[in-house]
Amino acid sequence: MPIVKTKLELGKMKSGEVLEITADDPGFAKDLPAWCEMTGEKFLGIKKEGNLIKGYVEKK
Amino acid sequence: MKDKMTIILFSGEMDKAIAAFTLATTAAASGMEVAIFFTFWGLNILKKSKFSITKSQNMLQKMFNFMSTSSLPITKLNMFGLGPWMMKKLMKKSKMASLEELMSLAKELKVKYIACTTSCGVLGLAQENLIDEVDEFAGASTYLNEAKDSKINLFI
Numbered sequence: 001m002p003i004v005k006t007k008l009e010l011g012k013m014k015s016g017e018v019l020e021i022t023a024d025d026p027g028f029a030k031d032l033p034a035w036c037e038m039t040g041e042k043f044l045g046i047k048k049e050g051n052l053i054k055g056y057v058e059k060k
Numbered sequence: 061m062k063d064k065m066t067i068i069l070f071s072g073e074m075d076k077a078i079a080a081f082t083l084a085t086t087a088a089a090s091g092m093e094v095a096i097f098f099t100f101w102g103l104n105i106l107k108k109s110k111f112s113i114t115k116s117q118n119m120l121q122k123m124f125n126f127m128s129t130s131s132l133p134i135t136k137l138n139m140f141g142l143g144p145w146m147m148k149k150l151m152k153k154s155k156m157a158s159l160e161e162l163m164s165l166a167k168e169l170k171v172k173y174i175a176c177t178t179s180c181g182v183l184g185l186a187q188e189n190l191i192d193e194v195d196e197f198a199g200a201s202t203y204l205n206e207a208k209d210s211k212i213n214l215f216i
Contacts, residue, residue, distance in 0.1 A: 001082075001156065001157050003089055004169070007090075007169075008089075024155070035090055038091065039091050
């Protein structure tokens with residue numbers, strides 16, 4: 001679900017803008033870079049904050 | 061050309077449908093073109109009302125539609141409907157999307173629904189018994205034509 005929401009949010013953004021996504025699913029840390037590889041969006045990194053994972057993506 | 065994914069949704073259980081729709085929405089969100097072919101019990105997911113009993117059905121078809129309804133069971137620990145209720149509560153608590161939410165996301169992401177006309181014929185289901193989101197009513201050849209150039213194909 002965080003991936004689908006990422007896709008929908010990026011759809012509303014302009015090229016070059018950065019999206020921060022907060023998720024509580026530990027798989028998200030692997031899923032986000034995998035999704036970026038499939039879609040060609042730019043993966044900027046992952047940050048762990050306790051039980052939460054923050055991901056950063058730059059819209060292509 | 062876009063990558064393609066096709067799913068045959070044969071089962072009519074909530075947990076299997078959630079698995080299918082999670083993959084379908086994720087694939088669609090990854091830029092793939094997704095089609096789901098609903099056949100046999102999978103058609104229960106598309107029923108408009110709980111029972112889809114119509115005058116044109118014969119006795120056996122009426123019985124089938126009375127016993128297999130759109131309120132979907134789960135594959136394990138169904139406990140006469142208590143299981144699905146518990147599962148829904150648990151999923152809400154862990155903030156997971158419900159089947160209804162996944163299905164509306166699927167439509168937003170343009171996942172194509174194909175309802176198997178052969179199964180509809182066997183079960184006595186007409187077009188008006190199924191939800192309006194169904195894109196196509198077709199048979200095995202239409203599905204095979206979709207699947208032959210799709211990279212991922214699942215039978216659930």
